[in-house]
Amino acid sequence: MSGEKDLEQLKKEAAAKAKAAALAKMKEKEQVESKEETAAADLDIAKQKAAAAAKAKAAALAKMKEKEQVESKEETVAADLDIAKQKAAAAAKAKAAVLAKMKEKEQVESKEETAAADLDIAKQKAAAAAKAKAAALAKMKEKEQVESKEETAAADLDIAKQKAAAAAKAKAAAAAKAKAAALAKQSDAAGDDEKAKAIAAAKAKAAAAAKAKAVASAKAGGGAGDDEKAKAIAAAKAKAAAAAAAKAKAAGGKVEAEPAEESKPSPNQPYLDKYVKVIEENLGQDVLEDYYINSLSKDVPTLVAKRESYFKVAEFLKYNEQLGFDYLSEIHGTDFETHMEVYVHLYSYRNRQSVALKVKIDRNEPTIESLQPLWAGADWPECEAYDLLGIRFTGHPNLHRIMLGEEWVGHPLRKDYEPYDVEV
Amino acid sequence: MLGLAKGLSYTLKNLTRKKVTYDYPNEPLPVPDRFRGIQKFYPEKCIVCNQCANICPTECIQLTGKKHPDPNKKGKIIDTYDINFEICILCDLCTEVCPTEAIIMTNNFELAEYSRDELFKNLEWLDENDENIRKVNKA
Amino acid sequence: MIRTEEMLLNVGPQHPSTHGVFRLVVKIDGEIITEAKPVIGYLHRGTEKLAENLQYTQIIPYTDRMDYLSAMTNNYVICHAVETMMGIEIPERAEYLRVMAMELGRVASHLVSWGTFLLDLGATSPFIFAFREREMIINMLNELSGARLTFNYMRVGGVKWDAPEGWVEKVKEFIPYMREQLVGYHQLVTGNEIFMNRVKGVGVYSKEDAINYSLSGPTLRCTGVKWDLRKDEPYSIYDRFDFNVVTREEGDAWARYHVRLEEIEESLKILEQAVEQFPAEGEILAKVPKIIKAPKGEAFVRIESPRGEIGCYIASDGKKEPYRLKFRRPSFYNLQILPKLLKGENMANMIAILGGIDIVLGEVDG
């Protein structure tokens, strides 16, 4: 409660507007967590003094830019640039988040700790830049998009400035570690309290920061794996560190998949090796983009085909003597915002083995060969993917909007779908 | 022909068997204690934690709280509490998350109304819905 | 000069034998179908889209409404997918409760399938008899979960409720009763010459066709493919039970009818063993975080529902809501073969074939 006076002071100085916004936000149920993360990430950013960092980040963000997100993105970029120049903005923002959090009953104790710490920082800094804060608040409200963006951005910055991001920056490390811990140790029940505790603990332990940093960057590598371009930047520098971290549980990214196998070989590894060997022998080295064991999905061997060789691979999987995947269990598409993905789950009754085949396709021009000529069972599911995601399957005999009808506007499972209403 | 005769003998035997139907509107349908019916709400127990409104998959619960009238006491008390039974699917999640068992299920399931508006139940109605209250609410 | 003309006939979406809002546009020459085009989507509720904004716990009630005749398996598949991703071990008692609930659901589902199939063929009584037994199952599941159809019983990590007092005994008593009734079913229907003429050789497809068209469940096993995920890719605790995978070779409506009825018997066998092995006490919910978050990545699991292979694909970005949720809905896949089967059949066979595939429209349309 030592920060009580300071709190009053700061309310006058900096948080007059932020408080109102923060109070309104309190009622938004799921945002606390993302706010924390955002705040932490912003703190991290705020500590970067070089303008070059902001530039690099802006570039990274620009790469991810999707057409529908332009507006919010511009806000974000602007905000980040400001932040990079001024420490105060981020601190105020963090405080706003902290104030919001304070009202949450369960977390009072740990949060007050955090608040006190934050206030110290906040005091050092000049009066809050109202404009930057407003932009930041707006950003906070867009939880999903912003969060992922921030993650990547923060990660990029970390990598770019690995030297600059010294262990002394306890706050950034703590936040990163908390985040990493939450994501990596899901099964260990990383509740909100625990995370808050982690922040406090990490603050005290500056030594742990270096390690947390490594984890964070490793994770960044994993996160970036979804993004082709970010991967190019991140993977180059962080790959070695990422492999060392070997967070098998964050194995969504391909980067970690192979090291994970080394640590614990999957029972299905021989099958994967066999499939890859047979495919590469017959179709050449460059038909597969990637292959790995998906340890989250009952160790199913997963092949990622290249866009142009997708049909060839599928055909081969069905007709090759050694593979013989005669049963199509499932085919569907997913909109990953940076790209579309078609997921095919095949099964061979002859060999009693499954395989998952994936292919990434361009989101703006989602066209792919139909598997209907190979497996008649792909007929309707492909229509469904066309209907709900807008993926066009060339060579499909009767591609129609199977669920919604031809007159429906838009493809609902796309992440940028807006319901069309004639009356509006 | 044998198969036909077998079938005939089976149906003939059923003529005298015990009837299995319920005399439903005349006699209330027996339902087990766990049965999920229309909610009952205890305003005095509610601490306005919003968990029920957050967990509701159909977002049919709306509630507002107000400051506690007694200035010495902290926290909030419930001001309005509405459940829209047009979209409520009686999934039981609200009672599952409620920390004080302020909202619980009853075994009443008859909810037919002549107007859709009447399916919008407010705090008073939910408070008065106090028959056949479920005995066990948490596993 | 007699001129014949093909008629375009709309069967459904409101038709007593389409088992829901399913429409079939058939071109008929007299009563012979020359072309059939199924039209679906009348019951599409966008479960997958809705799920993107719901927590995993909140999705479970939605799955109840997909295959509403065996909601337990739907509950299971989503929980199973999340549990697989998070690597949660389920307590033994919860596993047994799940298995018993699912197998009771399977019996109930096959009973409805049996009753409605015969109702489609014009026999009214079997439907009522099937519902008599189903009512007992539903009452049991009602006692267990608190609802008759939309159970919302399973949770990630276990089940919501423990078995009430005396429930396991009720299940135990039900098993011999159901066996006795099955004998009656065979007496009433199976040997009936009219029935046999209606179903034998109707809607035949080969093993290759069945696999090619991604059929699963009884529609696949009726062609002689010995494939049951409970046996071949055991999930839950199915590897502890001794039961057979029922297959037939004919691939017609008659074979499907038999596979379903015999599967009831196999389910009863599983139930019998589950009741025997049921642990006297134990946890029913594993230690799971309060807010369930699947780790970043993706998973696809499939299990055996009464209608076939029900699968669940989750792509997660580590949040409490799935990034993408997709159900592999067996009825949707099974129905694809319909246009092929209907070509050249007459109206009466159309009903028999459709009834034999046993679709649930909530599942077809998602």
Place this chain on the structure above:
Amino acid sequence: MVEDLLHSSAGWLNFGIFFLLAVVLLLVVLGFVTYAILAERKVMGYMQMRHGPNQVGGRWGLLQTVADVLKLLLKEDVIPKLADRPLFIIAPVIAFAPAFMVLATIPFTDKFQFADIGVGLLYYIAVSGITTVGIVTGAWASNNKYALLGGMRAAAQMISYEIPLIMSVVGVVLLSGSLNLNDIVEAQKNGWFIVWQPIGFIVFFIAAVAELNRVPFDLPEAESELIAGFHIEYSGFRWAFFMLAEYVYFFAMAALITVLFLGGWLPLPFLGFIPGAVWFALKFTAVVFILLWFRSTFPRVRADQLMEFGWKVLLPIALANIFLTALIMELVKLF
């Protein structure tokens, strides 16, 4: 009584008497239909382990059908826009009138009969065929594809089963030596024709069920295939007419079977003290019950199998039955 009237001179008085009698019979028939429907629902209910109607008219639901009929009378009369209006209106009448006409020849007891005509049996079969015309007319006039399919099925079924129906009674006619229904009953004094003509009875019974469009031969209105078949577009009282025709035929056919094969009003040996009317009612009820029993047990036959069965099984058997009967009669005469 009726006999005298038939031979008396035509006049308003006689016409009035006839008219009155006809109305009485109509009411009796309507009463029968009312309770036949109730009986059907009750029997089916009991066989399916439920109660059937039990709300209107006491716990037996005695007024249920009355309430249903009242409801039908009060319903809006809907005629589809694209229907053939005159035919649509007249079809239920064409379907119903013959059903009532055939009742005239049925001898309920030795005294109670409206028209004792020499070719009673032929009259019955000939007139009953007209109903199908009404059904086809209604089906066609509805301008609905399901109705059309149902109507076509009805026509095909009538043609296929009318022939075995007639052929199977030829044996009875040979034995009794008359087409007059009274004479046929009298000829059964030495034993019912179900005993002398078992094959004929079975063929006749099956064909009769098919003629009645009842389960397992209810193809024209196959609920699960054609939804309601020929009367899909009919509602209210027009629909009631079709139902009425169906149940009056049900009544007539049960009566005819009683007369032809079960000895009409004749009592069982040593039980002659019970009046003929009671005997007739008992036998008649037994036939009705069997038909209802069928309904709650059997699935529906498929259209092509129905045709095959009629032409390839029933007709040859019926012809063989005639031959066999004639042969045995000749042999009996020889010795």
